[in-house]
């Protein structure tokens with residue numbers, strides 16, 4: 143098998159409702175700007191990952207759509223108020239339908255769902271996780287749990303295997319119960335989702351992406367950030 147080429151589906155909630163537990167974490171910074179920065183850095187890191195053929199962002203938010211579209215992601219409109227897992231299923235349907243089209247190569251789609259709250263994400267860590275799926279046991283869904291171990295930041299499926307996303311409270315257990323197999327890599331930046339101000343401080347210690355770094359003033363934006 144050659145290197146698997148991945149479509150990474152990133153769901154982004156409407157900014158005014160997103161990341162409610164993080165509201166007020168950066169005094170003086172409008173909450174929607176912070177939520178947008180988290181998503182922009184996540185998408186930017188995914189776009190910079192060599193294993194990723196396409197980043198597909200599912201969102202109903204025009205500001206998110208404009209920002210990630212300008213960065214090079216494909217934007218798929220969310221269905222109103224359908225929720226996170228429905229948004230992911232919709233994005234995956236779009237990706238798989240296109241990947242199965244013989245006009246587009248037709249060799250099937252490796253698909254992964256990635257949460258949009260990973261502002262420290264390193265492309266090399268995402269690449270390592272996707273490589274582990276591509277070279278691991280055939281026919282199974284794999285997932286990366288978040289830093290506390292209860293949630294999920296990445297869920298991935300090989301061609302022909304339904305992604306069957308079960309994100310939400312205690313999603314690591316839900317993914318395990320549904321037959322998905324955890325990926326054991328360390329990958330601190332891939333596991334560091336940001337739900338609270340303490341998580342943001344932790345992400346800053348790992349090194350934030352340029353958008354979030356510029357808002358916090360902790361890490362300067364620019365090419366000095368290691369991948």
Ligand SMILES: Nc1nc2c(ncn2[C@@H]2O[C@H](COP(=O)(O)OP(=O)(O)OP(=O)(O)O)[C@@H](O)[C@H]2O)c(=O)[nH]1
Nearest residue numbers: 153154155160161162163200225226229257258259
């Ligand atoms: N498209 C879409 N994305 C969603 C939806 N709900 C959550 N997400 C995204 O799913 C990811 C993980 O969700 P959470 O960590 O719970 O984020 P959240 O709901 O914005 O945060 P809280 O308000 O603090 O619960 C984030 O990237 C969200 O933007 C939804 O209804 N539609």
Ligand SMILES: C=C(OP(=O)(O)O)C(=O)O
Nearest residue numbers: 293294309310313335337
């Ligand atoms: C939606 C999720 O994120 P969190 O638990 O961080 O809200 C999840 O982990 O499935």
